[in-house]
Amino acid sequence: MATLESSAVPLHAHHDDLSFIRKYIFATDHKIIGLQFLFATLIFLLIGGVMALMIRWQLGFPGEAMPGVGVINPKFYNALVTMHGTFMIFFAIMPLLVGTFGNFLIPLKIGAPDMAFPRLNMMSFWLFVVSGIVMTASLFVEGGAAGAGWTVYAPLSAVPQYTGVSLGQQLWIISIVFFGGSSLLGSVNYITTVINMRAPGMTLFRMPLSIWGLFVTAIIALLAVPILAAAIIMLLFDQTIGTTFFLPAGGGQPLLWQHLFWFFGHPEVYILILPAMGIVSDIIANGSRKPVFGYHSMVLAIIAIAFLGWIVWGHHMFQSGMNPLLGTSFMISTMAIAIPSAIKVFNWLGTMWRGNLWFHTPMLWAVGFVSLFTVGGLSGIFMASNSVDVFIHDTYFIVAHIHYVLFGGSLFAIFAALYFWFPKMFGRCMNENWGRIHFALTFTFYNLTFFPMHLLGMGGHMRRIYDPTAYEFLQPLQPMNKFITVSAFLLFMAQIPFVINFFWSLFAGEKAELNRWRDNGLEWTVPSPAPHGNFTVTPTVYRGPYEFSSPEVEEDFLPQDVPPDGGRERAPETVGR
Amino acid sequence: MESAEQKQQPRYYFIWFLLLVLTMVEVGVAYLSHLPRTLLILVLVGLAIWKATLVAMYYMHLKFERLRVILLATAPIPLAIILVLGVLLEYAQ
Numbered sequence: 001m002a003t004l005e006s007s008a009v010p011l012h013a014h015h016d017d018l019s020f021i022r023k024y025i026f027a028t029d030h031k032i033i034g035l036q037f038l039f040a041t042l043i044f045l046l047i048g049g050v051m052a053l054m055i056r057w058q059l060g061f062p063g064e065a066m067p068g069v070g071v072i073n074p075k076f077y078n079a080l081v082t083m084h085g086t087f088m089i090f091f092a093i094m095p096l097l098v099g100t101f102g103n104f105l106i107p108l109k110i111g112a113p114d115m116a117f118p119r120l121n122m123m124s125f126w127l128f129v130v131s132g133i134v135m136t137a138s139l140f141v142e143g144g145a146a147g148a149g150w151t152v153y154a155p156l157s158a159v160p161q162y163t164g165v166s167l168g169q170q171l172w173i174i175s176i177v178f179f180g181g182s183s184l185l186g187s188v189n190y191i192t193t194v195i196n197m198r199a200p201g202m203t204l205f206r207m208p209l210s211i212w213g214l215f216v217t218a219i220i221a222l223l224a225v226p227i228l229a230a231a232i233i234m235l236l237f238d239q240t241i242g243t244t245f246f247l248p249a250g251g252g253q254p255l256l257w258q259h260l261f262w263f264f265g266h267p268e269v270y271i272l273i274l275p276a277m278g279i280v281s282d283i284i285a286n287g288s289r290k291p292v293f294g295y296h297s298m299v300l301a302i303i304a305i306a307f308l309g310w311i312v313w314g315h316h317m318f319q320s321g322m323n324p325l326l327g328t329s330f331m332i333s334t335m336a337i338a339i340p341s342a343i344k345v346f347n348w349l350g351t352m353w354r355g356n357l358w359f360h361t362p363m364l365w366a367v368g369f370v371s372l373f374t375v376g377g378l379s380g381i382f383m384a385s386n387s388v389d390v391f392i393h394d395t396y397f398i399v400a401h402i403h404y405v406l407f408g409g410s411l412f413a414i415f416a417a418l419y420f421w422f423p424k425m426f427g428r429c430m431n432e433n434w435g436r437i438h439f440a441l442t443f444t445f446y447n448l449t450f451f452p453m454h455l456l457g458m459g460g461h462m463r464r465i466y467d468p469t470a471y472e473f474l475q476p477l478q479p480m481n482k483f484i485t486v487s488a489f490l491l492f493m494a495q496i497p498f499v500i501n502f503f504w505s506l507f508a509g510e511k512a513e514l515n516r517w518r519d520n521g522l523e524w525t526v527p528s529p530a531p532h533g534n535f536t537v538t539p540t541v542y543r544g545p546y547e548f549s550s551p552e553v554e555e556d557f558l559p560q561d562v563p564p565d566g567g568r569e570r571a572p573e574t575v576g577r
Numbered sequence: 578m579e580s581a582e583q584k585q586q587p588r589y590y591f592i593w594f595l596l597l598v599l600t601m602v603e604v605g606v607a608y609l610s611h612l613p614r615t616l617l618i619l620v621l622v623g624l625a626i627w628k629a630t631l632v633a634m635y636y637m638h639l640k641f642e643r644l645r646v647i648l649l650a651t652a653p654i655p656l657a658i659i660l661v662l663g664v665l666l667e668y669a670q
Contacts, residue, residue, distance in 0.1 A: 223653050227660075259664045310656050314663060326666045 026126075028118035029532050033125050034104030035425060040125075041095045044132060048087035051080050053492055060485025062467040074466045075164055078147030081464050083139065085150030086172070089272065090179055091132055093410045097275040098183075098221070099128065101417050102190055102214045104425065108523035108530060109211050111199025111539045111561075116192040124185035131178035138171035146172035149464065151265070154246030154257035158238040166239075173236045180229040183221050190218035199522070201541030205299070206560070208521060208545040209292065212299050213278025216306045217271050224267040231260035255320055262313035270309045272406060273373075274302055276413030277344055280366045282545070283416050284348050286519050287363030288355030289556050291546035294347045301340035301347075308337045318386040319393045327386045334384035341377050345370060356549065356556070360517065361435030365416030368443050372408025376401055379454065394464075397457025403450045415439075415498070422505065423512030427529040430509060434501040441494035448487035452480050520545050520559045587635040599628050 027033055057066040058077055065071045072080070103121065107114055115121045139145045146169040148157035160166035194215045198207070207215075235257070237243040244250025246257045285292045292298060314322060314330035322330075348370050357363075379401040382388050392398065415438075422430045459477050461468060468474045468481055515524040522539055523530065539561040547558035603624050606612070612620065634640040639647050 223656060255667065256664065259660065259667070263660050263663075311659060323666050326663065 026122060028114070028122050030103045030107050030115045030118070030121060031425070031530055031532075031534075033121050034100050034102075036125050037095050037099030037103060037128070038425075040129060040132065041092050041100065044087050044091035045096070047136070048084055048092050049492055049495070051084040051087065053489060055080050055084060056485040056488040058466065059468060060482045062469050075144060075147060077466045078163065078464075079139075079145040079165070079168070082146050082149050082152075082172075083135075086135065086146075088406070089150060089268070090176065091135065093272050093406055093414070094183075094268075095128060096414050097272065097279075097410060098186060098190075098214065098217060099125070101210070101275060101279065101414075101421070102186065102218070104421065105210060105523070106190055106193055106214060107197070108424070108526070108534055109208050109521050109545075110194060110197065110202050111522045111535060111541060112193060112197035113533045113535065113538075115189050116197055117189050120185050121189050124182045124189065127178050127182035127185065131175045131182060134171055134175035134178060138168045138175065141167045141171060144168050151261060152232070152235065152257075153261075154235060154238065154252075154254050155248070158235055158246050158257075160239065170236060170239055173232045173239075176232055177229060180225045183225045187218040187222040187225075190214060191222065194218075199535075199539050199541055202560075203541075205296065206541055206544045208278070209281035209295070209298055209302070210275070210278035212302055213275040213281075216302050217274045220267045220274075220306050220309065221271050224264045224271070227260060228264035228268075231257065231264070234260075255317070258317050258320060259313070262316045263310075265316065266313040267306075267309045269405075270305055272410050274305065276369065276410045277302065279413050279417045279420075280369045281344075281348065281351075282519075282521070283362045283366040283420055284351050284370070285546045285548060286420075286517050287358050287360060287366065288352045289358060289548045290351055290355040291544070291548060292347065293350030293353075294343070295544065295546065297343055298347055301343045304340040305337060308333060308340070312337065315384055315386075315389075318389045331384055331386050335381060338377070338381055345374055345377070360419075361430070361432055361439060362416045362420035362517070364436060364439045365412050365419065368439065369409060369412040369416065372404055372412060372446070375451075376404030376409055379404065392457055394462060395457035396453045396461045396463060399463055400450050400453035400457060403453070407450065408446060415442075418502075420517065421523075422502075423516040423528050424523055424530060426506055426509075427512050427527075428505050428507075428509035429512050429516060430505040431501050434497050438494065438497040438501065441497070442491065445487050445491035445494050449484055449491050452484050456480060456484075515559075518555070518557045520547055520557050522560055525559060525561055587638070587640070589635070592631055592635045596628055596631060599624055599631075 023029075024032060027036065054066060054069060054072055055077070057064075057069075058072045058080075063071065103115070106112075143160075143165050145165070146152070146157070147163040147165050148169065152169075152172070156162050157169055160169065163169065194207075194211065234243070234245040238245055238247060238252070244252040246252045246254050248254060281292055281298060312330055312334045314326060315334045318327055318330070352367075359367075379397065383392060383398065383401065419430055419435050422428070456477055459474070461474055461477055461481075465471070469478060512528040514526075514528060516528070517524075522535075522541070525539065526534055540563075541560045542563055543558065543560055545560055547560075549556045550558045552558060552564075553562075603621060606617065606620055606624070610617065633650065637650065639650055642650075
C-alpha cells in the first residue's frame with residue numbers, strides 16, 4: 001500500500017506566482033475547490049429554500065396571491081415540487097457534504113498535500129457548474145421546468161404531453177448527466193486519495209470518522225451514479241427518439257424505471273447521510289472532550305449501512321403491486337438498517353456520557369443532528385413495514401421523514417461543519433453568540449414546520465397535491481397546513497443570522513488561532529487558512545484522532561502528530577493496515 | 578515488467594472492429610431474424626455480455642492488470658445481479 005514519505009519539500013513554492021484566474025477560478029487546490037463548491041451550493045440552497053416557501057404558501061393559502069410572486073398555478077406548482085427536490089438533493093446537500101467538505105477535509109485530515117488528481121478535481125467542479133447552469137436555465141425555457149417530481153417517474157416523465165413539459169424535462173436529464181460526470185470524477189479522486197496518499201502512520205483505523213464517511217460515500221457514489229446515468233439516458237431516448245423503454249404502449253415497463261431509479265436512489269440516501277454522520281462523530285468527540293465511544297463499531301456501522309443500502313430499494317415501491325415474497329425481503333433488509341444506525345446513535349450518546357461537555361456552536365448543531373436524525377430514523381421503521389406503508393405511502397408522513405433525515409440530519413451536520421471548519425477555511429471565526437441564536441431559532445422552527453407533517457400524513461394528506469382544500473376529508477387539516485406554512489417562513493427567516501454572521505465573519509470576524517477548537521486532527525496543525533500544499537513537512541501520525549482528556553498530557557487533547565515520549569518512538573513505516 | 582506489458586499491447590483496432598461486427602449482428606438478429614422472443618432476448622443479452630467483456634478486458638486493460646485491480650473492477654457485478662434478480666422476481670408472480 002502506498003504511502004507518502006516524510007519530506008521537507010516546500011510544496012507550495014510556486015503557487016503564489018499563479019494568476020488570479022488560475023488560483024481562484026480554474027483552481028486545482030483542493031481547498032479552493034472546496035470553497036468554490038461551498039459558494040455555488042449556498043446559492044442553490046437559497047433557490048431551493050425559496051421554492052419551498054412558494055410550495056408552502058400554496059398549501060397554506062391555496063389560490064391566494066403570494067406577495068412578490070402572485071398566484072401559483074398548478075403547472076408551476078408541479079415544477080416547484082420537482083425543482084425543490086432536485087436542487088436540494090443534487091445541488092445543495094450532496095455537493096455541500098461531498099463537494100465542499102470532501103474536498104476541503106480529505107487531504108488536510110489524512111496529511112496529504114492535495115488530492116490525487118487535482119485537475120480532475122477542477123473538472124469535477126466545473127462539470128457541476130455546467131450542470132447547475134443547465135438546471136437553472138430549465139426554469140426559464142418554453143413550457144417551464146420539469147414537473148414529474150424529482151423521482152421523474154415514467155411514463156409521466158417520458159411523454160411530454162403528460163406534464164406539458166418537453167424541453168424543461170430534457171434539460172433536467174442533461175443536467176443530471178453532467179452532474180453524474182462531476183460526481184464520478186470526484187469519487188475516483190477521493191477513493192484514490194484516501195487509499196494512496198495517507199501520511200505515514202495514518203492507518204485506516206486511525207482515520208477520523210468524517211474521512212471514513214466520505215470515503216465510503218465515494219465508493220457508493222462511484223457504483224450508484226452510473227445506474228442513474230444509464231436510466232436517464234434511456235428516459236431521454238423515450239422522450240426524444242421514440243424508444244419505449246418505460247412506455248407500456250411500445251412494450252416497455254414503467255416499473256423498470258422505478259427499479260433503476262431506486263437502485264440508485266436508496267444508496268443516494270446514504271450518500272447524503274454518511275458524510276454527515278462522520279462529521280458529527282468528529283464534532284461530538286471534540287465537544288465531549290472524550291474519544292468516540294466504539295470507534296471500530298462506528299466504522300463497521302458505516303460499512304454495514306453502505307452495504308445494506310444496496311438491497312433495500314424496493315421499499316420505495318411497496319405499493320407497486322410487488323411480489324409479496326420480494327416485498328417481505330425488502331421489509332426485512334430495510335429494518336436491518338436500524339441495527340447499524342442504532343449502533344451509531346448509542347455510540348454518540350455514549351461519547352457524550354460523562355464527557356466534559358463543551359457546547360460550542362458546532363456541538364449544538366451536532367447534538368441537534370443526533371436528536372433529529374433519531375426521529376427521522378424511527379419514522380423510517382414505520383415505512384419499512386409494508387403493511388403500515390399501505391396507509392402512509394406518498395403522504396406527508398414521508399415528507400416529514402425525508403426532511404427529518406435530510407434537513408434535521410444532513411443540513412444540521414453541514415451547519416455544524418461550517419461553524420467548526422470556518423476558521424480553517426477563512427482564517428477567521430464565526431461569531432459564537434449569533435451561531436447559538438441561529439441554532440436555537442432553526443431548531444425551534446424546524447420542528448414546528450416538520451413535526452406536524454407526520455400528523456398530516458397520518459390524516460391521509462397526499463404528498464404532491466396542489467390544493468388540499470379541494471378534498472373534503474383534508475379540510476379539517478387546513479389550519480395545520482397554515483401553521484406549517486407560517487413556521488416554514490419563520491424557519492427561512494431564522495437563517496438570516498447565519499447569512500449575516502457568515503459574510504460579516506468572512507471580512508471582520510475574530511482572527512482564528514491555529515487550533516480553534518483544541519482538536520487533534522492534522523488540519524489544526526497548519527495555519528488558518530491552510531496554505532497551498534497544506535503541510536511544509538509531511539506529518540507523521542502516531543495515534544487515532546480522538547485522544548481527548550488523555551492522562552498522558554496536561555492539556556485535554558493529544559494531536560495525532562505529537563510523538564509519544566517526546567518523539568523518541570518511530571511511526572509505523574507503512575499505512576496499509 | 579514494462580517490456581512484458583509492451584508485448585501485450587491490446588490490438589485496439591481489431592477489438593473495435595469486433596465490437597462493430599457484434600453490434601451489426603445484434604441489429605441483424607433483432608430486425609431480421611424470426612427467433613422466438615425469449616430466445617431473441619437471450620441471444621441479445623449474450624452478445625451484450627460478450628461486448629462488455631471485450632471492453633473491460635482490452636479498453637479497460639483488465640486483461641493486463643493485477644488480480645487485485647481485476648477484483649476491484651468486477652466487484653460491482655454482484656450488485657448488478659441483485660438488481661436483475663429483484664426486477665425478475667417482480668414479474669415472477
